[in-house]
Amino acid sequence: MRRPGAAARLRARGQSTAVVVGAGVSGCACAAVLAGEGIHVTLLNSALDRVNLPGYGPEIVTGGSGWHEIGETMAMLPLALRQAWLSSAVAPASGEAVLIVDRRAVSIETKRALERMPGLQFRQGLVTGLRIDSRECENLQDSSDSDQGRSAKVVVETVFGEMIEADAVILAVGLGLGGRISVGADSLRGGRYGETPADGLGTALEVLGASFSQVGLEVGASFPSTVAGLVEALVETNQGSRPISTVAVRVLAGRCGSGQPVTARLLPEEVRRVLAEVFLDGPTPDDAAGGAGAEDVREAGADDLRDRNGTEDFGGHWPQFHPPAVHWSEELPIERVIVAKGADGVVVPLVSPDGRATAEIHLSPEGGRVRSAAAAGFRGKGEVSGAEGPMASRLEHTVSAQVLGTLGPDGGLTLKSGGKPPVWVTGRAAGASSYLSSLRSGALVGAEVARALSRGGGDSG
Amino acid sequence: MIPAYGEWTYDVVVVGGGHAGCEAALASARMGCRTALVTLHLDNIALMPCNPAVGGIGKGQLTREIDALGGEQGRNIDRSFIQIKMLNTSKGPAVRALRAQADKRLYEDWMKLTLTRTPGLDLVQGEAAALDVSRETIRAVKLADGRRLQTQAVVLATGTFLRGKVVIGDRSYAAGRVGELPAQHLSQSLLEAGLMLDRFQSATPPRIDGTTVDRERMALQAGGSDDLCFSHWQAPVPRRQVPCFLTHTTPETHEVVARHLHLSPLKSGSVSGKGPRYCPSIDRKLINFPEKERHPVFVEPEGVTTQEMYLQGLTTSLPVFVQELIIHATPGLERARLVRPGYAVEYDYLPPEQLSLSLQTRAVRGLFSAGQVNGTSGYEEAAAQGLMAGINAALHARNEAPFVLRRDQAYIGVLIDDLVTKGVDEPYRMFTSRAEYRLLLRHDNAAERLSSLGYSLGLLTAEQLSLVEEKQRKTKEYSDLLDAVQVKSSDATDTLLEALGTAPLEESQAAAKILRRPQVSFDDLLSLVSAEDRDRISSAPPDVVEQLAIQARYEGYIRRQMAEIRRHRATETLQIPASFDYWSLEGLTHEAKDKLDRLRPGTLGQASRIPGVSPADVSVLLVHLHRSSRDPGGTSLLTEPVPLDRRPGQTWS
Numbered sequence A: 001m002r003r004p005g006a007a008a009r010l011r012a013r014g015q016s017t018a019v020v021v022g023a024g025v026s027g028c029a030c031a032a033v034l035a036g037e038g039i040h041v042t043l044l045n046s047a048l049d050r051v052n053l054p055g056y057g058p059e060i061v062t063g064g065s066g067w068h069e070i071g072e073t074m075a076m077l078p079l080a081l082r083q084a085w086l087s088s089a090v091a092p093a094s095g096e097a098v099l100i101v102d103r104r105a106v107s108i109e110t111k112r113a114l115e116r117m118p119g120l121q122f123r124q125g126l127v128t129g130l131r132i133d134s135r136e137c138e139n140l141q142d143s144s145d146s147d148q149g150r151s152a153k154v155v156v157e158t159v160f161g162e163m164i165e166a167d168a169v170i171l172a173v174g175l176g177l178g179g180r181i182s183v184g185a186d187s188l189r190g191g192r193y194g195e196t197p198a199d200g201l202g203t204a205l206e207v208l209g210a211s212f213s214q215v216g217l218e219v220g221a222s223f224p225s226t227v228a229g230l231v232e233a234l235v236e237t238n239q240g241s242r243p244i245s246t247v248a249v250r251v252l253a254g255r256c257g258s259g260q261p262v263t264a265r266l267l268p269e270e271v272r273r274v275l276a277e278v279f280l281d282g283p284t285p286d287d288a289a290g291g292a293g294a295e296d297v298r299e300a301g302a303d304d305l306r307d308r309n310g311t312e313d314f315g316g317h318w319p320q321f322h323p324p325a326v327h328w329s330e331e332l333p334i335e336r337v338i339v340a341k342g343a344d345g346v347v348v349p350l351v352s353p354d355g356r357a358t359a360e361i362h363l364s365p366e367g368g369r370v371r372s373a374a375a376a377g378f379r380g381k382g383e384v385s386g387a388e389g390p391m392a393s394r395l396e397h398t399v400s401a402q403v404l405g406t407l408g409p410d411g412g413l414t415l416k417s418g419g420k421p422p423v424w425v426t427g428r429a430a431g432a433s434s435y436l437s438s439l440r441s442g443a444l445v446g447a448e449v450a451r452a453l454s455r456g457g458g459d460s461g
Numbered sequence B: 001m002i003p004a005y006g007e008w009t010y011d012v013v014v015v016g017g018g019h020a021g022c023e024a025a026l027a028s029a030r031m032g033c034r035t036a037l038v039t040l041h042l043d044n045i046a047l048m049p050c051n052p053a054v055g056g057i058g059k060g061q062l063t064r065e066i067d068a069l070g071g072e073q074g075r076n077i078d079r080s081f082i083q084i085k086m087l088n089t090s091k092g093p094a095v096r097a098l099r100a101q102a103d104k105r106l107y108e109d110w111m112k113l114t115l116t117r118t119p120g121l122d123l124v125q126g127e128a129a130a131l132d133v134s135r136e137t138i139r140a141v142k143l144a145d146g147r148r149l150q151t152q153a154v155v156l157a158t159g160t161f162l163r164g165k166v167v168i169g170d171r172s173y174a175a176g177r178v179g180e181l182p183a184q185h186l187s188q189s190l191l192e193a194g195l196m197l198d199r200f201q202s203a204t205p206p207r208i209d210g211t212t213v214d215r216e217r218m219a220l221q222a223g224g225s226d227d228l229c230f231s232h233w234q235a236p237v238p239r240r241q242v243p244c245f246l247t248h249t250t251p252e253t254h255e256v257v258a259r260h261l262h263l264s265p266l267k268s269g270s271v272s273g274k275g276p277r278y279c280p281s282i283d284r285k286l287i288n289f290p291e292k293e294r295h296p297v298f299v300e301p302e303g304v305t306t307q308e309m310y311l312q313g314l315t316t317s318l319p320v321f322v323q324e325l326i327i328h329a330t331p332g333l334e335r336a337r338l339v340r341p342g343y344a345v346e347y348d349y350l351p352p353e354q355l356s357l358s359l360q361t362r363a364v365r366g367l368f369s370a371g372q373v374n375g376t377s378g379y380e381e382a383a384a385q386g387l388m389a390g391i392n393a394a395l396h397a398r399n400e401a402p403f404v405l406r407r408d409q410a411y412i413g414v415l416i417d418d419l420v421t422k423g424v425d426e427p428y429r430m431f432t433s434r435a436e437y438r439l440l441l442r443h444d445n446a447a448e449r450l451s452s453l454g455y456s457l458g459l460l461t462a463e464q465l466s467l468v469e470e471k472q473r474k475t476k477e478y479s480d481l482l483d484a485v486q487v488k489s490s491d492a493t494d495t496l497l498e499a500l501g502t503a504p505l506e507e508s509q510a511a512a513k514i515l516r517r518p519q520v521s522f523d524d525l526l527s528l529v530s531a532e533d534r535d536r537i538s539s540a541p542p543d544v545v546e547q548l549a550i551q552a553r554y555e556g557y558i559r560r561q562m563a564e565i566r567r568h569r570a571t572e573t574l575q576i577p578a579s580f581d582y583w584s585l586e587g588l589t590h591e592a593k594d595k596l597d598r599l600r601p602g603t604l605g606q607a608s609r610i611p612g613v614s615p616a617d618v619s620v621l622l623v624h625l626h627r628s629s630r631d632p633g634g635t636s637l638l639t640e641p642v643p644l645d646r647r648p649g650q651t652w653s
Helices: A005-012 A025-036 A066-075 A079-086 A103-115 A146-150 A199-208 A246-256 A268-281 A288-309 A435-460 B019-030 B059-068 B073-080 B104-116 B186-192 B251-263 B282-288 B320-328 B379-397 B411-422 B446-457 B462-484 B491-499 B511-515 B522-526 B531-538 B542-572 B590-599 B604-608 B615-628
Strands: A017-021 A040-045 A059-061 A098-101 A120-124 A127-132 A154-158 A163-166 A168-171 A180-183 A186-189 A212-219 A233-237 A240-244 A336-338 A340-342 A345-351 A358-363 A397-404 A423-425 B007-009 B012-015 B035-039 B053-055 B081-087 B097-102 B121-125 B128-134 B137-143 B148-150 B153-156 B165-168 B171-174 B198-204 B207-209 B219-221 B244-248 B296-301 B308-312 B338-340 B343-349 B367-369
Touching (some): A025 A079, A059 A435, A066 A079, A066 A435, A103 B104, A423 A435, B019 B121, B019 B153, B053 B059, B053 B379, B059 B073, B059 B097, B059 B411, B059 B446, B073 B081, B073 B104, B073 B379, B097 B104, B104 B121, B446 B462, B511 B522, B542 B604
Parallel strands (some): A017 A168, A040 A120, B007 B148, B012 B153, B153 B367
Antiparallel strands (some): A059 A098, A154 A163, A180 A397, B081 B097, B128 B137, B137 B148, B198 B343, B244 B296, B296 B308
16 A cells, blocks of 8 residues: 655655644644745645644743744744734734734634645645654664764555655654543543544654653633624723723733733734734844844735735625634633732633623733633632633643653654654644744754755755 | 533533534524533534535525524525535426535634524533433433533434544544544443434545646536525625536546455445445445446535635545545546545434434433434535424423424425434435425425524514515515416517417417416516516516416416325324324234334324335224324424324323
């Protein structure tokens, strides 16, 4: 069933091939960078309906360096992918450094953008095996010559028995390796709720001699929407009442305690204005990366508007079919959020729109982000101030998984034996702990693999 | 044993977020019931995992009926289609139907938006792991995470997820759809509640990269007119339509399949469930129709934001490399790049003869089921059942009598009656030929047939109802007008009639009568009447003209079918007492006794449709029932003829 044909043909033409396993945040970034470098990339995902779908909530927070970090990261991405992210995001008008993405939109836009990149192809398939071609990797143990080792061929195998051969494989499997989700009383396999885990691949890596370390992640709850109309909520702070997007409540409520004003709107114009401010006149105008990004964003803004609204393809008829800000409305039903500072953090009492339920959400604004937004009523009766708490759409849960512990400085996998197969690791599987670090990791590893392949390609060409 | 971890109270809990589940949840919430929709993955609502299309012959009628009752599918596809056309325009009105190609992502987005905007409806991500049943009555749904949703009624709409397994060749893994975890626990709970389960399988064709398709080598299939749409309640919005393409398999394609047939899961035994006869895989087609030299393959876009295309007609679960060979042997697809391999899915379904006509299970009061889990295939069939199950779950929660549609009222009635009385031995798909009265159950008169029912259920507004009544009033007005207006016998008239290929007039005739001639269209008629009459008639709106033409041309047939229905209804609705003792009745075959005793049909009509019950058996029953009952009884539209739920000794409350 093995078909070396396609890869062999490409190699004969001097084009290197790569397989990216996992089309999440880091996998898409990595594949886009590789394709931009002229590498022939196959981007594999177990289900192609969830390409670049941020799995752990909609907010992109920074590690402390604010817009500088967001700008720099976005600038590392090929324009098309950057557009997909930024056209699907909003930011608080206050200028606070957080992007809140419409998860659906960024997923759809990324797939659209990547499908159009020459040399990049999607393939639906759950990867369960990984083999280094033994003929090609006799030098594998010779760790002194890493370039040699990295030029060996590698084969990934899917659950349905497909073999895909490439010069390089990049593992961007997120928390899928040995992933375990604890949600309430339930514990299920997988890196993302409801999705098939990459267990077979984990075993194959173990056999190969990779070593792992364990990570954990807490994912906050989100709440059902019973709000008719557009998603807007009111935050009452000591600065007065302000409308915010309901989805922003989760992020912003945690900041309210500090007395910062919070406002976010979902209007695209506003989004563009905010983003333009950020990238043109924001805190990093002189930064080389940010500066380059600014030009592109302005250009991208125009392109994007045309493209997303489909005026070219659909004679102006299409836009009205796009539901307004559809993807966010599920996240929170809260009409009124009154923030009061509690002894051990911020306590947010929730009142559902029909008044039938009230509850309290305890937030601890650690490091500027909300670590836990547990649904009251779920945790135990003591915390419910009404008869019932609002039902959580998605429960707070924790994900534990294995990440690949032995990574070279270039993101390349180093085996226990010291061997360096042509396998790289990126994103959460490589220890990234946020969307931004996943994006950076994807872009950096993509560039590194392209460099390695161009070096190796010279020999085998 | 799942530890309790918080408890909530609902009127209705719907399990599953597909086409059946969405309709059920919306109907229930719109009828004022506190409703929860539980799904394994909130990012996968209203997915179209197979064909990116809604409608078609038989199915399009279902969607129109769903819309006429206040369901969502029609509106939702109207908001997201990228191509729409009327099928069978050259044939009679009974078999005409709409079919639309969807942008899949947009379809999902709109459905999810509608769900989130519906007051009283909570979306809940979680695995429904067990049903809490006591004294044959549903009490609660327990989620795997420990939450307990107390409820009056549950609608099971699990699609292919109950112990789902996806298969290609000899490889398989547990999944409801590729990449998604199946529902592993619920089946056990259903068995414990006394329900039977069986296995079915279904399959989907591969998707290819549209940029690698040679469109020049295929026939272009353009969309239809701008004024087409499914819904009765919103005006059609014109948009630029996206074309589909048609190619055919060749002897080379068939040779590839034949050479690898031993690798098919059908042969290797890795699929045990029965598959659909009417949507067969390419391997199955070659087995069943070896004489056919080619089969059509429609190449259809999956949306406007993706290059992926669907290969309708190439359904297969052969190994991936064979799928590529099959595709490449097909004209126009020689260089096509495979993006998603086709695959089969095998799952538990609930043989539907365990249900009553309200879609309530007979074993557990308050437990309803709808969609693929009832052994059907197709989004339309699923949505239709979802709507009916949602309505009936809401009625049950309110302690009201169930809502049932008769076979002469709607395709929905045919669908459910077929399922419940005949059962299924393969995934059930709707065809116009399944309806006895298809001249009455037309796509164009769905609202006239059903919207007053939708209104009385609270699913349509008075405004919507008045739209339908207005159309009926206008149709009557113009119909009377056509009866009154005369076409004068004259040389000019005769010349025109002869030019149309029909006989000249002996004497003046009512315009209505002339319109009955198949050669004469409504426009032709306008040139046959006086200028003054023309002005009066030509003001008729297009939908009224359509009705006038159909009425005129098919009046005789329609009248005959109506009479037949009236005749049938007397016996059809003749009730059989729930405790009827078939074994003591002489003249019935042993098989009939066994089936009747097991299935306990509520009416003679249902009894007559049970396979194994012959017309002779029905006659025996008829004679006996007439002897023992004084009044066969009529039924109101909102009342089930006889609730099959009422087993001997049980009461409703």
